[in-house]
Amino acid sequence: xxxxxxxxxxxxxxxxxxxxxxxxxxxxxxxxxxxxxxxxxxxxxxxxxxxxxxxxxxxxxxxxxxxxxxxxxxxxxxxxxxxxxxxxxxxxxxxxxxxxxxxxxxxxxxxxxxxxxxxxxxxxxxxxxxxxxxxxxxxxxxxxxxxxxxxxxxxxxxxxxxxxxxxxxxxxxxxxxxxxxxxxxxxxxxxxxxxxxxxxxxxxxxxxxxxxxxxxxxxxxxxxxxxxxxxxxxxxxxxxxxxxxxxxxxxxxxxxxxxxxxxxxxxxxxxxxxxxxxxxxxxxxxxxxxxxxxxxxxxxxxxxxxxxxxxxxxxxxxxxxxxxxxxxxxxxxxxxxxxxxxxxxxxxxxxxxxxxxxxxxxxxxxxxxxxxxxxxxxxxxxxxxxxxxxxxxxxxxxxxxxxxxxxxxxxxxxxxxxxxxxxxxxxxxxxxxxxxxxxxxxxxxxxxxxxxxxxxxxxxxxxxxxxxxxxxxxxxxxxxxxxxxxxxxxxxxxxxxxxxxxxxxxxxxxxxxxxxxxxxxxxxxxxxxxxxxxxxxxxxxxxxxxxxxxxxxxxxxxxxxxxxxxxxxxxxxxxxxxxxxxxxxxxxxxxxxxxxxxxxxxxxxxxxxxxxxxxxxxxxxxxxxxxxxxxxxxxxxxxxxxxxxxxxxxxxxxxxxxxxxxxxxxxxxxxxxxxxxxxxxxxxxxxxxxxxxxxxxxxxxxxx
Ligand code: GCW
Numbered sequence: 001x002x003x004x005x006x007x008x009x010x011x012x013x014x015x016x017x018x019x020x021x022x023x024x025x026x027x028x029x030x031x032x033x034x035x036x037x038x039x040x041x042x043x044x045x046x047x048x049x050x051x052x053x054x055x056x057x058x059x060x061x062x063x064x065x066x067x068x069x070x071x072x073x074x075x076x077x078x079x080x081x082x083x084x085x086x087x088x089x090x091x092x093x094x095x096x097x098x099x100x101x102x103x104x105x106x107x108x109x110x111x112x113x114x115x116x117x118x119x120x121x122x123x124x125x126x127x128x129x130x131x132x133x134x135x136x137x138x139x140x141x142x143x144x145x146x147x148x149x150x151x152x153x154x155x156x157x158x159x160x161x162x163x164x165x166x167x168x169x170x171x172x173x174x175x176x177x178x179x180x181x182x183x184x185x186x187x188x189x190x191x192x193x194x195x196x197x198x199x200x201x202x203x204x205x206x207x208x209x210x211x212x213x214x215x216x217x218x219x220x221x222x223x224x225x226x227x228x229x230x231x232x233x234x235x236x237x238x239x240x241x242x243x244x245x246x247x248x249x250x251x252x253x254x255x256x257x258x259x260x261x262x263x264x265x266x267x268x269x270x271x272x273x274x275x276x277x278x279x280x281x282x283x284x285x286x287x288x289x290x291x292x293x294x295x296x297x298x299x300x301x302x303x304x305x306x307x308x309x310x311x312x313x314x315x316x317x318x319x320x321x322x323x324x325x326x327x328x329x330x331x332x333x334x335x336x337x338x339x340x341x342x343x344x345x346x347x348x349x350x351x352x353x354x355x356x357x358x359x360x361x362x363x364x365x366x367x368x369x370x371x372x373x374x375x376x377x378x379x380x381x382x383x384x385x386x387x388x389x390x391x392x393x394x395x396x397x398x399x400x401x402x403x404x405x406x407x408x409x410x411x412x413x414x415x416x417x418x419x420x421x422x423x424x425x426x427x428x429x430x431x432x433x434x435x436x437x438x439x440x441x442x443x444x445x446x447x448x449x450x451x452x453x454x455x456x457x458x459x460x461x462x463x464x465x466x467x468x469x470x471x472x473x474x475x476x477x478x479x480x481x482x483x484x485x486x487x488x489x490x491x492x493x494x495x496x497x498x499x500x501x502x503x504x505x506x507x508x509x510x511x512x513x514x515x516x517x518x519x520x521x522x523x524x525x526x527x528x529x530x531x532x533x534x535x536x537x538x539x540x541x542x543x544x545x546x547x548x549x550x551x552x553x554x555x556x557x558x559x560x561x562x563x564x565x566x567x568x569x570x571x572x573x574x575x576x577x578x579x580x581x582x583x584x585x586x587x588x589x590x591x592x593x594x595x596x597x598x599x600x601x602x603x604x605x606x607x608x609x610x611x612x613x614x615x616x617x618x619x620x621x622x623x624x625x626x627x628x629x630x631x632x633x634x635x636x637x638x639x640x641x642x643x644x645x646x647x648x649x650x651x652x653x654x655x656x657x658x659x660x661x662x663x664x665x666x667x668x669x670x671x672x673x674x675x676x677x678x679x680x681x682x683x684x685x686x687x688x689x690x691x692x693x694x695x696x697x698x699x700x701x702x703x704x
Contacts, residue, residue: 022643024457027200027465028492031072031141035496039143044074046116046146048092053083057238058126059096062133065199066094069137093118096133100124101151108207108240109153112136116146127207127240134203142491152477155435158325158361158445159475160208160244161201162290162392163452167212167219173396173533175403176453176460181211187231194232197452198239204472209236210244210447214292214329218251221275230282242287244327245279249291249311250299262304263314272318280322288324289315290363295332308332308348308362309355316357325443326357327390330364330380335545337552340563340570342368346379354386361445363390366416368572369553371399371449372525373516374412376584376594379575381430382421390445391417391434395467397451398533400515403460405657406631406650407515408508410470410482417478422577431478446475461653462646465493466508483509500641507631514631516593518624518661522617523562523596526553527668529698535660536667537698554596556675560603561613562596573598592616603676615681617672621665622684628654628661662687667694 022030034040047070052063063080071077078094099122101111110123110132121132135152164172165179182191201209211232212220219225233243252258252271262268279286293300293311301311312328319326333344349362356362362384367375371394381389393413400407417431428438436444448471451459459465466489473485486505495501519536520527527538527550540550555563565572566585573581584590587599588608595601603614611619632654639647669680670691680686 021645024462024465024646024649025196027196027458028141028469028489029069029199029203030493031069031137033075034073034140034143036143040074042116042146043070043140044076046092046118047078047094049079049081049094051081051083051090051093051095053096054098054126054129055082056126058240059098059129061202061238062096062121062126062130065130066096066133066137069140073140090120091118094136095120096129097122098124098126098129103151104128105153106157108205109151110135111149111151112139113149114139114146119146130202130240131205134205137203138488138492142488143496154205154476155431155437155478156444156446156475157436158208158287158390158443158447159206159472160210160287160445160447161206161395161450161452162210162214162246162447163450164213164215164396165211165450167217167225171453172213172215173394173398173449174451174453175396176451176458176464177455178453180452180454180458181232183225183228186228190231190235194235198236198241200458200468201241201472202239204469205476206472207240208242208244208287209450210246210287210290210327212246214246214290215296215298216246216248216292218248218254220245221247221251221255221279223278226279226282233283233286237285242285243283244287244290244324246290246292247315248299249293249301249303251275260304261299263301263306263310264304269314269317272315276318276322276324286322286324288319288326288359290327290329291315292329292331295329307352307355309352309360312360312362313355313357316359319359324359325445326360327363327445327447328356328360329392330362331370331392333547335547337546340565340572341547341552342565342572343570343575346383346575349380349387350383352387353384356387358442361388361390361443363392363445363447365392365394366413369525373400373407373512373520374523374593375416375525376597377416377419377421377430379572381433382423382428382577382580383575384433385423385439388436388441388443388445389433390447391430393446393448393471395448395451395464395471397461397464397467399528401657401660402534403451403464404653405515405660406461406463406507406511406654407467408463408470408482408486408511409467410474410485411509411512413470413474414482417474420579422579426579435478446478448472448475457649462649463508463511465489494642494646497641500638503634503638504642507634510627511631514624514627516624517620517627518664521620521624522592522613523594523598524554525597526550535698536664536694538668538671539695555600556672558675558677560601560605561617561672561675562600563598564600565598569600603678611681614672614676614678618669618680618684621668625658625661625665628658632658663694663697667691670694 050063050066067080101122107125108127110128113120123129123132169178171179250261252261252268256271292298294302312326315326330345333341364378364380368378421428432438451464469489470485486508490501490504529535529537538550543549546552584598601613605613666687
């Protein structure tokens with residue numbers, strides 16, 4: 001009897017676990033039953049059917065998504081009908097209608113007029129209807145009152161993910177399993193995750209995906225692969241997503257059998273024209289080419305004494321007559337121990353402003369070095385009135401603790417986009433450069449390096465999903481705040497309880513400043529483990545190139561620490577507008593978060609805070625560790641209030657993060673102490689290990 005009861009109990013427990021456990025695969029599109037009964041009732045009363053007045057695939061996707069969401073949120077399936085079927089009453093319905101309402105600025109915009117008696121979504125195109133449908137669903141998921149009017153249009157035209165995925169299924173800088181693209185199965189088998197991927201992107205307005213690594217294999221341009229890419233493009237199309245291909249500049253040689261890839265060579269140009277034509281036979285709405293050239297060993301026009309503009313314009317020429325564009329990356333730098341990598345891209349590209357074809361966009365990383373946890377904005381954003389510049393953010397956390405550390409990146413994106421470049425005087429933010437409003441760019445692009453992978457929850461760390469989400473929302477509208485996005489995401493993804501939502505979004509907002517404190521306080525940068533870019537390695541002095549070491553950047557010595565980029569040394573500051581220079585050229589007046597980006601200061605230099613550089617630095621390292629412990633405690637207090645699987649997942653990762661925050665702190669303190677020869681500020685406790693002990697830890701990562 002006892003045994004029987006126990007058996008039953010186990011089954012019940014397992015069953016309740018199965019019911020509750022959430023593997024995260026549904027992302028923020030969960031559509032779980034609305035817990036607030038009054039709200040749920042009013043939603044199911046207001047919307048009994050979805051009426052579609054347009055027959056395109058994309059509009060059908062929009063209608064079906066609305067029906068699917070309503071079924072999940074209210075427990076009742078609405079009817080989906082096309083207006084052609086009968087002259088149905090529009091009361092108690094969500095009506096999807098093509099039209100151009102006032103205030104809708106472009107084709108992808110929409111208007112929602114909602115009431116308790118029904119809702120009409122109007123848009124100039126079916127893509128607009130799709131975005132309107134997802135916006136409406138978001139309002140329901142976040143329990144917005146049902147009476148409202150809302151118009152919205154994207155500020156940037158091309159909002160895309162850049163996948164650094166390879167043909168063999170690996171992902172460069174990917175930390176969530178292998179690639180989502182199953183090249184060996186395509187075009188015959190369509191993995192259902194492609195559709196889920198497309199839905200997720202469409203829900204935040206992402207309308208482009210470059211499907212392969214910018215360190216590109218020519219293989220993606222073979223006919224065999226074009227057939228595979230076509231199959232992916234066919235899945236993406238109804239969701240409003242165009243496919244782009246990263247290309248290897250040497251392809252005319254490797255694939256075409258030519259003995260050069262010189263962009264001015266007529267045969268090379270003809271090869272690209274023919275290839276472009278072939279691509280369009282497979283993918284008529286092909287998005288275009290993404291190119292990493294003459295960067296980190298990749299081939300490019302400079303191999304033939306030509307410029308980036310020569311290379312990009314040749315590809316633009318091949319795309320003439322088609323919709324597609326050329327997105328040419330500005331991530332270039334050369335190995336010069338006496339130079340400053342900060343200035344490289346600017347110096348190579350600035351003379352080319354105004355010489356690019358209209359189809360070319362130059363894609364610039366948010367900061368001048370490389371996706372560091374906190375970078376000043378890239379100086380190029382203040383200096384290219386005649387060339388459209390695309391923003392490239394990194395969503396995958398290459399330098400931000402991969403998928404073990406909790407770092408919500410919304411505040412980083414927001415900070416960059418809101419910074420004033422002074423390109424046309426005060427009020428010329430990076431966001432306004434990128435959205436084209438400042439210089440009237442004909443094409444505008446925002447790209448995010450994807451953090452998606454084969455892990456069930458797509459991103460490894462559950463909060464990695466929020467970074468994908470935040471990128472999409474800000475690419476659509478860069479004036480949204482990171483905080484409102486955090487709240488919105490949490491409501492859709494983790495909880496419907498206001499108290500939990502407030503707590504979680506507060507933790508999200510604190511997560512990045514905390515990460516910066518225990519890794520790169522005061523504007524230090526590029527001191528991570530060699531190659532894999534994980535954990536601290538401030539002592540790294542020898543690498544394949546001088547600008548891949550740590551000492552190149554922190555310049556710690558007996559006389560102090562930091563990279564002097566003022567007129568006294570590299571003068572990189574001079575690349576910014578005078579107002580920006582003024583903001584950053586005086587250590588007594590500047591935001592200390594950027595201090596070491598621009599100044600080399602004695603260890604005992606007195607900062608305006610009253611602290612010396614050494615004491616401020618150490619205080620921040622120690623605070624960072626404490627803050628992780630607080631994050632951990634506060635997260636752990638949410639047990640029972642968040643889905644168990646997600647809760648445990650984050651809890652486990654936070655435990656690793658706590659250990660590794662200590663690793664960073666001890667490594668940096670013990671190493672920098674060798675130069676400063678100063679003790680820890682009073683009240684801070686000595687680590688219980690030596691510098692050698694900490695250096696030994698790094699061996700674990702070199703075993704890979
Ligand atoms: O930071 C470096 C990364 C490389 C990457 C490169 C780039 C795709 O470590 O992995 O290569 O940036 O952005 O091209």
